[in-house]
Amino acid sequence: MKRRWRILQLPPEYAMDIQARLPMALCALHNFIHRCDAPGPDIIDQDFLDGDLPDPIFTDDDMGDDARGELTDGPADAAERRRADNRRDEIAAAMWADYVEERTRHGLAIPAPM
Amino acid sequence: MLTFFSDDPFYSSQIQFPTSNSSVPLAISDDPRFRFFDNCIGAIDGTHIRAFTSLEDQAFMRNRKGYISQNCLFVCDFDFLFIYSLCGCDGSSADAALWNDARQHDLRIPGGRYLLADAGFGTCDALLVPYRGVRYHLKEWRQASLTLVYFLTFVNIPD
Numbered sequence: 269m270k271r272r273w274r275i276l277q278l279p280p281e282y283a284m285d286i287q288a289r290l291p292m293a294l295c296a297l298h299n300f301i302h303r304c305d306a307p308g309p310d311i312i313d314q315d316f317l318d319g320d321l322p323d324p325i326f327t328d329d330d331m332g333d334d335a336r337g338e339l340t341d342g343p344a345d346a347a348e349r350r351r352a353d354n355r356r357d358e359i360a361a362a363m364w365a366d367y368v369e370e371r372t373r374h375g376l377a378i379p380a381p382m
Numbered sequence: 383m384l385t386f387f388s389d390d391p392f393y394s395s396q397i398q399f400p401t402s403n404s405s406v407p408l409a410i411s412d413d414p415r416f417r418f419f420d421n422c423i424g425a426i427d428g429t430h431i432r433a434f435t436s437l438e439d440q441a442f443m444r445n446r447k448g449y450i451s452q453n454c455l456f457v458c459d460f461d462f463l464f465i466y467s468l469c470g471c472d473g474s475s476a477d478a479a480l481w482n483d484a485r486q487h488d489l490r491i492p493g494g495r496y497l498l499a500d501a502g503f504g505t506c507d508a509l510l511v512p513y514r515g516v517r518y519h520l521k522e523w524r525q526a527s528l529t530l531v532y533f534l535t536f537v538n539i540p541d
Contacts, residue, residue, distance in 0.1 A: 279434035279450065286384065287433050288470025291454050292397075293387035295464040299396040302463055336401050337492040340485040343478075344506035352505040355496075356513070359418050366418075 272298075399457070399465050402492035407460040422510065423491070424459035425498040428477035431469075445473035455480040457489075457497060477502040481509075 271277075273294050280287060344352070371378050386392055400423055410416045430451035435443045443450045451473035457466035468484045481503050491497070491508040499509045 276431050279432040281434045284433070284435060284439070284452075284470065287431075288452060289384055289388040291431055291456075291469045292393060292467050293384050295456065295467045296387050296393045296396040299463045300392075302461075303396075336399070336490040337495070339487070339490060340482075340506075342486065343482050344504060348507055349505045352507055352509065356505070356510060359510070360513075363418055 397464055397467065399490065400459070400492070400495075402495065409460045419498075419510075421495050423495050423497055424457055424465060426455065426457045426466075426481070426503070426509070427500060428453055428455045428480055428502070430454075430473055433473065441474075443473040449473075453477070453480060455484060478504055 275290060276294070280290065282290075368378050405411075406420055410419065410422065430445050430447065430449075431454055433443055433450055433452040435450060440450055443452065445451045445453065452469060453471045453473050453475050455466075455468040455471070455477070456464055459465050466484070466489055468480055468489075471480050471483070477500075481499075485491075485508070496508050496510050499511045501511055501514055503509050503511055505511050
């Protein structure tokens with residue numbers, strides 16, 4: 269991002285609220301370019317040229333609070349951190365089991381966990 | 383012009399956070415190496431963007447690297463698209479502070495899903511951060527082995 273848009277490399281002399289909007293605008297532009305440019309330069313979103321914005325990926329029906337998830341009250345408490353650590357351990361253990369299985373299948377020695 | 387790009391409807395049409403109904407990107411679901419991360423939405427990190435401020439604000443805006451900046455928090459998905467941005471925070475604030483602020487105000491993460499983050503963010507339900515003090519780049523990667531072994535060195539595997 270910062271390399272791509274020169275305005276992000278040197279401090280622009282605008283009011284802070286304008287400066288805060290710059291990265292947001294560039295993110296939106298980045299996505300727009302990425303979406304419209306990916307198939308090739310000849311496939312530009314015709315809707316956009318006609319004056320319509322591209323359709324949102326999600327409709328309002330999808331956007332119920334259940335589907336979007338909750339906000340938090342504050343930083344994670346100890347119980348939540350422990351839960352997250354356990355999930356990380358489970359992923360790691362599953363990967364390790366998979367790794368051992370893969371090594372065994374190829375007849376390779378299994379390194380001892382360091 | 384700037385307002386057009388950074389505000390509704392253009393901004394919200396381009397930058398949308400996935401919901402629990404959204405499917406996992408093909409890049410993840412199709413690749414067997416990533417099957418352990420099928421509840422992952424994307425990756426999050428903060429970045430400092432150089433800013434120009436008044437003299438009295440400079441103390442707050444100076445970051446740990448020594449220059450005046452705004453700290454911005456971005457989330458991107460596996461299609462290399464931004465799905466969330468939080469900009470204009472003081473350069474002196476830490477990534478974790480931005481994260482807490484975002485989570486309390488407008489960053490909703492569907493239950494059970496999480497983001498990949500670096501160790502500057504604390505662990506919580508919505509983040510998967512690396513183990514501290516573990517070397518992640520193993521020689522198997524150079525040999526282009528099939529397996530990813532990010533975390534294995536830290537886990538006590540029962541016999």
